[in-house]
Amino acid sequence: MLKEPQRRTLILGQIGAQAQSLLDLIQKLLDSFDLDETRSFLIKILVELSKRSGLYPQRLVLPNIDIRGNQVNGGTFGDVWKGDLNGRPIAVKKMRVFGSRRVRALMKVYTREAVLWAQLSSPYVLPFCGVYLTNETSPRACLVSPWMDDGNLPQYLKNNPQADRLQLMLDVALGLDYLHSFSLPVIHGDLKGPNILITSGLRACIADFGLSTIAEDSNLHFTVTATSNGPGSIPWMAPELFDHLDSERRRKSCATDIYALGCVGYEMYAGRPPFSEHRSPMGAIMENLQLIRPASTELDDATWELIEKCRKIDPGSRPSASKVVQQLQLRCHPSTRDFELAHASVWHQQRGAT
Template identity: 25%
Template sequence: PFHIPLYTIPNEPYEYEMPPETSVSRGQYSSRTMRSSVRQDDEYAIRSEISESIPVIDYRDLNINPDNKLGQGSFGIVYKGIWNGQTVAVKQLHLNKSTKQEKKSFVKESRIMSTLGKHPNLVDLYGYTLEPPCLVMRYVQLGSLSYLLHYCEDPEIEAKITDGRIKKKLILGIVLGMIQLNAVNIVHGDLKSQNILVAEDYTAKVADFGFATLRGKTARSIASSVTSDDDAQVCGTAGYMAPELINHSTLPDYSSDVYSFGVMLNEVIQEEEPYADQFRNFLGRGPLAAVNYARLGNRPRISSRTPAILKTFIEKCWHRNPLSRPSFQQIFKDLQPPHIKFPNYFEQPSFTITTDVKLEQNIRSKTGELFENPCDASSEKESRTIDTVECQLDISFDRTTRDEIVKKVSTCLSFYGNYVT
C-alpha cells in the first residue's frame, strides 16, 4: 500500500492507507495456498476451504460464557470470549439447525476472511475451530454502526457518533475497507450499517462476509463471472439492496456494493434508518418490499438540510444505472478532501403548537402527556375560545423516544388540521 495525504480530526490524527487497485493485488488472491475447492457433494468441510496460514484453534482453549452473547441469527450465535489472553468474538455455527446454504455461507465467510490479511478497516480473523465450527475474530468494542446510530443511549457515545467529523472518519474507513475487498475481487453483497463494527477510537471495520462473492474481473468491464461460488444467489438486506439484483439473472457486483454504500451514507448523515417513513406502507408486502419500491425509482428520503454536495454524491451512488455509479476508489478521492464537511446531528427544531383552549384539551386527551408544562390558560382565555394558548414540546428525551413523540404528535395534529407554527 501507499500513503495518501493525512486526514485529521482536530487533536486526533488519523492516517489512512489506500491499496493500489492493480492486477498484482488481484493476482495475490488466486496465488494464495488453498487446500481445495468447494466439495460438490455439499459435505460440510470447513478445513478444506481455509488458507493454511490461518491456525486451527482447539475449542477447549476458548473461555466462553454462554450468557455473554454479542448477537445471533439463523447461522448460530456470536459470543464474547477470551482466547490467548485477549478478548475475542466467537461466531459459532449450529450445524443441527442450519440449512446447507447457511453452512456454505459460513464456509465461504471463513475462506474469504482467511485471504484478506490484516487491514485496519476489516475485522481480523485469528483462527477457527472444527468441533464445533467457529470463527475466532477480533472483538470490536462499540458494536455495530446501526446500534450506535439508532439505539445506543450512552450520552458520551451519542455525542461522538453525532459529530460530523466522526461521521466522516467512519465513512472513509468503510470506503477503505471496501477498496481492499475489491482489490482482491470480493463483492461484499450485504453492505449495511449492521455489518459495520466500530472500535473504541471510532475506526470502522467491515464485517460479515457470509453473502460475499469471489469474482473474476474482465478487462475494462464491470461484468464479471463467479470464479469460486457455484451456488451464488441473490441475497442481502432489502433496504440496502440494489434494485437490479431483484432480477435473479443479475449477479452481485462492485456497483451493487456502491449502491448499498449510498444508502448507508445517507443513513449516517441524517441518522435515520432507510425508508423509515415507509415502514407502515411496507407491512404485508413481503421481505423484498423495500427493493421493489426502489425498483420503481424511489429511494430513501434525503433531508433538506443535507449539504448539496453530499446530496448529489449520495444520488450518484444509488443511481439507477449501475454503470453510472462511482468506484470506491473514486468515492474516497471525492470525500476525503478537508473541505468536504459532514453535518452534525440534525437537531429536531423546537416548535410551538398553537390551539384554542378546547382544541388543546382535545389534543392532550389524544396524545396523553406528550406536552410538557403547557402555559396555564387564564380565566379570560378560557371564556374566549378564539384566543390561544401555547404548548412547548419537550425535546429533552433520548433521541429514539423524542423522534417517536414527534411522529405521534404530528399524526394527532394532522387529524385536527394545521396547528403547528
C-alpha cells in the same frame, strides 16, 4: 499446474489428508511470498478446495477458547457470542442451525467465509483471528474476530450523536475500495450498518463476509462453483438485484456494493435504514422512489450528492469505490494515512497472537 484445467480439476477433487496437505501448502505460500498474479490463482483454488473438502488450512484453526455469557448479536448465518482467547476478548460467530444435513451445508458457507476472510489485511476490514470447531456430535464452525466494545455503526451513532459521520463514511469507502482492489476482487454483498463495526480507535471497519463473492476475472480462466449470489438485506439492495427476468443483472457486483454504500451513508445521517417508513422497502426500491434528504445539519450538499450518485438506478452511473474515497478525502481530516500506518502493526500483532 494452475493454468492447466486437468491438473486444477485433479487438485480440487482431493479429499481428506490429501486435501489438507494441499490447503496447508497453499496457505503457507500465500503467507510467505509475494506472489503477484499467482496470488489470485492460489486464493481462488484455496477457497474452492476448502469449500469442497470442508477443511481449513491448519493455521486458521484455533485451540480451545472460552465462550462466556449470553448471545449478544446475530448475523446472516450465525449468532455472536463473547469469548476469551489468550486473555483477549473475542467475538465468536457460531452457526445457529440444527440437524446434521443443514449443519453440513452451512459448514461449507462458513468454510468459504473463513478462508476468504483470512487472506484480507486492512485497518478498514475486521481482523480475522481464526476458526474454532465446537466439541459436539456434529461439530459446528465458529468464526473468531477481535471483540469491539463500541459495537456496530448504528449502535455507535445512537450512543455518540456527535460522531464524525463523514470520517466514518470514508472509512467504509476505504474498506470497500480495499476489497474491490484486492488481488482477487471481493464483492461484499451484504454491506449495511449492522455489518460495520467500530474499532477501539473509533474508526469503522467492514465485517460479515457470509454473502461475499469473488469477482470473476476472465484472466484467471477458472470458475468457482456456487459462489454466493443469494439474497442480501433488502433496504440496502440495488434495484437490479430484484430483476426476475435477467439473471445477469441479479448478480452482485462492485456496483451493487456501491449502491449499498450510498444506503449506509443515508443510514448514518437519517438514523434509520432506507425506506424504513414504507410498508414494503422492496416495493419502494423497485418503483425507484427517491429517498427524502435527512434533516441532519451535518449533512452538506456535497455529501448528499455523493450518496445519491452511489444510489443511481443505472449501475454504470455509480462511482467506483476509489472515486468515492477521493471525493471524501478532500473534505475529511488528513488523519487517514496516519491511522493506516498506526494500525497496520496492531493488526499483525493480533494475527500473530493467534
